[in-house]
Amino acid sequence: MNLEPAVKYSHTLLKPIIAPGDTVVDATVGNGNDTIFLASLVGKAGHVLGFDIQQQALDETATQLTLTGMTNQVQLIHDGHEHLEQYLAPQQQLAAAIFNLGYLPGGDKRVITHGDKTLSALTACLTHLRRGGIAALVVYYGHPGGEQEKEMVLEYVKRLDQHTYSVLQYGFINQIHEPPFLLAIQKR
Numbered sequence: 027m028n029l030e031p032a033v034k035y036s037h038t039l040l041k042p043i044i045a046p047g048d049t050v051v052d053a054t055v056g057n058g059n060d061t062i063f064l065a066s067l068v069g070k071a072g073h074v075l076g077f078d079i080q081q082q083a084l085d086e087t088a089t090q091l092t093l094t095g096m097t098n099q100v101q102l103i104h105d106g107h108e109h110l111e112q113y114l115a116p117q118q119q120l121a122a123a124i125f126n127l128g129y130l131p132g133g134d135k136r137v138i139t140h141g142d143k144t145l146s147a148l149t150a151c152l153t154h155l156r157r158g159g160i161a162a163l164v165v166y167y168g169h170p171g172g173e174q175e176k177e178m179v180l181e182y183v184k185r186l187d188q189h190t191y192s193v194l195q196y197g198f199i200n201q202i203h204e205p206p207f208l209l210a211i212q213k214r
């Protein structure tokens with residue numbers, strides 16, 4: 027068994043807690059890898075809400091969903107994740123949420139996630155997270171603006187009440203450059 031990179035480990039943590047019929051959020055759809063993963067777990071009776079501000083990302087993901095026969099359970103939303111609350115009914119419970127921070131691989135590196143918007147979305151996700159549910163953030167921070175977002179997010183999650191949330195940080199600490207790390211927040 028090899029230790030998994032942060033992105034892979036986010037899937038390892040989410041897989042056992044998502045069941046067919048669940049509702050989950052992909053806050054940063056990008057090329058759709060997480061969206062497809064989530065769609066396969068919630069199944070046709072479930073629901074994935076996927077957000078991205080770049081139409082290019084949503085179009086690519088829509089194509090992948092069509093090819094894999096999973097369009098029905100996914101709602102692709104061309105809007106910022108900071109508006110997430112508007113798309114959830116007040117009592118809607120989430121099994122999980124996933125964020126990949128940074129820029130779209132292969133896309134415009136100037137279009138990045140920003141700490142204030144990320145934290146608005148994360149706050150909404152935590153409000154709706156069911157007990158045992160997990161919000162996972164894969165934090166890429168080696169780009170301009172990335173360090174600032176990283177600090178904001180770390181500051182926020184460190185302050186979450188330990189009686190309500192368990193907060194995990196996972197990542198390799200002996201790699202060159204700035205390897206991404208995972209933050210996983212589970213509602214107790």
Ligand SMILES: C[S@@+](CC[C@H](N)C(=O)[O-])C[C@H]1O[C@@H](n2cnc3c(N)ncnc32)[C@H](O)[C@@H]1O
Nearest residue numbers: 054055056057058059060078079106107126130
């Ligand atoms: C690191 S990429 C996501 C990678 C993706 N999870 C994948 O599997 O390919 C980050 C994405 O967040 C998007 N993004 C940036 N700001 C956003 C916002 N406010 N709301 C939603 N998406 C945003 C970018 O357009 C970009 O596609």
